[in-house]
Amino acid sequence: MAFFSTNTRRIVKTGFFNFWRNGFVSLSSIVVMIVTLSVIGGLVFLSAILNSTLTEIKNKVDINVYFVTSAGEDQILSLKKTIEGLPEVAEVTYTSREEALVEFRQTHANDEVTLQALDELGDNPLGATLNIRAKDPSQYEGIAKFLTNRTSLSAGSSSVIDKINYFQNKTAIDRLSRIIDSANRLGLVVILVLAIISVIITFNTIRLAIFISRDEISVMRLVGAEQSYIRGPFVVAGLMYGAVAAIITLILFFPATYWLGGATQNFFIGLNVFSYYLKNFGQFFLILVGSGALIGAVSSIFAARKYLKV
């Protein structure tokens, strides 16, 4: 145990020395890693922007079922119950004829002519509505089909449904579903490609750092040092490249997101990257320091292997 801790201490110490001594190589490794980590961080922002934009749009999509004025409230409420029973449905809101009238009056509060015309009618011309929200945009189609089937079934007797506005939005909803789908797929591919490129560059930079130390490695091998003892300091240095690069990246993200914050808020619906960054700083810290340390350590292990062959 004493032997182990002495070894560990020496490995860490040597790792620190390697880090400082090869100052220029350390610097270039860190710069490359900063680029890598910025890409990773940028992708986190991108997916956040994408997701929040999509959620916003998704929330704006819904189905309105308009009922004929003669439809009884109990009929509507029983239909509401049935719809709520569907697994795809997230929420159903009922607006009664009276509520619809109140809303109408409110929206047209400054429109005397319309209000007068409404008063002339004496009767309430507005039908009740059900507003349906699905859990996922792709499910609107199914819900709409369910409703039309129901309508046609009861068509013989007396259909209470006046119209379903989904079919007017259908093309827009279809397009949105497709965009969401391909955006997710494209995002995944971009993440993979960029991550692979970044890892390869980092790997090569660290290999250069190890190449500089090849004399030291050959001497270590000749005096019978354990593989783990030889490799250890490089892994420590790799971890340090990753950690330092991650911290610098985290600091750089402050002015970068601050500067971009207003622009993104206007361009994308409601997401300010600066406040998002502040709110999720812990998450960013973990992701960047974690992936930085991982890339550094793994690159070091692989890069050192070449010089450790007996």
Add this chain to the structure above:
Amino acid sequence: MIYFDKVSKIYPDNSVALENVTFTISPKEFVSVVGHSGAGKTTLVKMLLAEDKPSEGSVFYGSQNVQTLSKKELNELRRKIGVVFQDYRLLPYKNIYENIAFSMEAAGRTDEEIEADVPHVLDLVNLGNKIWNFPHELSGGEKQRAAIARAIVNQPEVVVADEPTGNLDPVNTYEIVQILKKINDLGTTVILTTHNKGVIDSLGKRVITMENGRIVRDDKSGRYVL
């Protein structure tokens, strides 16, 4: 202790470095291996350290076949063999103390041992006054003495010196050979490769003479004959 059994080494381009080499080295022996450049001296050393594998035959250290050792066993073997090279191979950015401490650390020795042994071993090679100097501040002979100190500090059973005097003038050569003799007197087996006639003749120890990868002479108390 060390036994080469019909060892041959043929490189992929069909050049023959060693051909059917068989010899035994006993504990505490001082053996010189002589021959022209390219006679196979360095290949011999590489076989012993398992830095390279023989094409045919086997190399034994004690009862162990060097070529079949696991990595761990090989590391243990290398700790029993101290190596000195013609080009010193000191680490340039470490001072002499650190160079020697470095090899002790790699062998897993404690800090107390390192602090006690490094000055001691440097005294043994007459470098006690250069302990904090860097390699570039030392003469060739001093560098080679530091390299010897590094080779013997882990108290190996065998010291292999591959052309240690190749870059040195006669005075320094003499000093290095005296140190190797002293190490041998203290009970360590020494294998010295050289093509320096004066060194061999002054030693009066066993000499293995190589030519074109073969052993042509093996004299108990030999002289340099080529």
